Amino acid sequence: MNIVIIDYGAGNIQSIKFAFQRLGYEAILSRDADVIMAADKVIFPGVGEASSAMKKLRESKLDQIIPKLKQPVLGICLGMQLMCHTSEEGDTQGLGIFNVDVVKFSNKVKVPQIGWNQITNLKSNLFKNVKEKEHIYLVHSFYAPICEETIAEADYELAYSAALKKNNFYGTQFHPEKSSDVGERILKNFIDSATS
Amino acid sequence: MLTKRIIPCLDIKNGRTVKGINFVDLRDAGDPVELAEIYAKSGADELVFLDISATEERRRTLADLVLRVAEKVNIPFTVGGGISSVEDVDILLHNGADKVSINSSAVKNPQLINDLVAKFGSQCIVVAIDAKEIDGEWIVHLVGGKVPTELNLFTWAKEVEKRGAGEILFTSMNHDGTKDGFANEALAKLSTELNIPIIASGGAGNMQHFTDTFVEGKADAALAASVFHFKEIEIKDLKEELKRNNIPVRL
Numbered sequence: 001m002n003i004v005i006i007d008y009g010a011g012n013i014q015s016i017k018f019a020f021q022r023l024g025y026e027a028i029l030s031r032d033a034d035v036i037m038a039a040d041k042v043i044f045p046g047v048g049e050a051s052s053a054m055k056k057l058r059e060s061k062l063d064q065i066i067p068k069l070k071q072p073v074l075g076i077c078l079g080m081q082l083m084c085h086t087s088e089e090g091d092t093q094g095l096g097i098f099n100v101d102v103v104k105f106s107n108k109v110k111v112p113q114i115g116w117n118q119i120t121n122l123k124s125n126l127f128k129n130v131k132e133k134e135h136i137y138l139v140h141s142f143y144a145p146i147c148e149e150t151i152a153e154a155d156y157e158l159a160y161s162a163a164l165k166k167n168n169f170y171g172t173q174f175h176p177e178k179s180s181d182v183g184e185r186i187l188k189n190f191i192d193s194a195t196s
Numbered sequence: 197m198l199t200k201r202i203i204p205c206l207d208i209k210n211g212r213t214v215k216g217i218n219f220v221d222l223r224d225a226g227d228p229v230e231l232a233e234i235y236a237k238s239g240a241d242e243l244v245f246l247d248i249s250a251t252e253e254r255r256r257t258l259a260d261l262v263l264r265v266a267e268k269v270n271i272p273f274t275v276g277g278g279i280s281s282v283e284d285v286d287i288l289l290h291n292g293a294d295k296v297s298i299n300s301s302a303v304k305n306p307q308l309i310n311d312l313v314a315k316f317g318s319q320c321i322v323v324a325i326d327a328k329e330i331d332g333e334w335i336v337h338l339v340g341g342k343v344p345t346e347l348n349l350f351t352w353a354k355e356v357e358k359r360g361a362g363e364i365l366f367t368s369m370n371h372d373g374t375k376d377g378f379a380n381e382a383l384a385k386l387s388t389e390l391n392i393p394i395i396a397s398g399g400a401g402n403m404q405h406f407t408d409t410f411v412e413g414k415a416d417a418a419l420a421a422s423v424f425h426f427k428e429i430e431i432k433d434l435k436e437e438l439k440r441n442n443i444p445v446r447l
Contacts, residue, residue, distance in 0.1 A: 012289065012292065012294065014263070014266055014290065014291055014292040015266050015292045015294070018266050018267045018268075018292065019270065021267070022268075022270065047316075047317055047319065047320065048315075048316060048317035048319075049314075049317050107391055110391055110392055110393050110416065111391060111392070112318060112319050112362050112363075112392070112393075113198060114319070114362065114363060114393050114416070115198050115199060115200075115201050115241065115242075115393070115416070115417070116198070116199045116201070116241055116446040117197065117198045117199070118197060135199065135446040137271070137272055139272075139294075139319045139320075139362075140319065141318065141319070155197060156198055175272070177270070178270065178271060178272045178294065179270070179271075180236065180270050180271055181270070183270065184270060
């Protein structure tokens, strides 16, 4: 199994690499287009600010590569948000894989949302053996509203997308690599199948 | 629903835990990684490592520790103690820390908060504030609460939020070590006047204190050290008790 974590300078990549190591897989860190395209599975991480992360993607031309990938791709946190159409953060044009616009939580709730929330309405085999209302770890100020591509929801001020899926592309707003046993199950599911 | 977080804090000196830790099942009571793994399994929501080393090699020792923790632990963790530059933060986040906590360096150079937020994002920048109530006014203190500043807790906390910090870790020096409960009045004021999460610290002695700090203190998370290290409170029991009191927790 050839797992490649896209290393474009905007992600907690070490933690993701270690999470796969705990599952028994050696993931490779790379920003080389050929290495990424040849992978069996691709992880697209991201933390920080959307427009500067998107700028880094463009500089390395990865914005052209990622949408064309055919193998299963998992975007995590900001990675998922950048796979969306746009983000309100820094008025950012995203990769347009998911047909939804990322917006900010209002000041009715504390921003960022930091901590463990529950996932519900699970709709993909990414969540095989994951029960409704299990807890996952999130830290974010912006969110993708519920849309046709939503495969899991969380609730903070309102119900929003905790995970998205379109064809071979998956995205989780939460950090599976930091979500204890539940997160490891989700990563394992992504490695095992992630086809439907 | 977002749950309230329970956060054990580990004091670290030269890569080892300092306070006597009463875990019979630990092979090496001084190994922070082993302790962190046990806390992760026992239901801790997050961990804080507070480095109190004062040696020349402290930066490298801490960076090595972070890497070893990230390798083994599958819950988020924050690292604090002596962090004073963008370079310090860069290496710690790169090695797998989820958040860093700054304290004195932010008071001395508030622009550091903006610089860190611009480079790494709000979500990973925690500002720790130690304060003491003196004649009815909460005064920010430095050096583990020993040195008073001119700053008022609430004024400083608002500035910290405005500069972009993602979270505040507030320790009351009046309550720390007393085991008499958290500084709930000040916590509630912080939580109401600010719109970022507040972590309560200082004063945990029994399970009721945690309920009180979440209800009266409106805290988003509660941090404690000795009650967990000496097994006076088991995290699982604490969370079950909180649940009975209708406080949302991850069980």
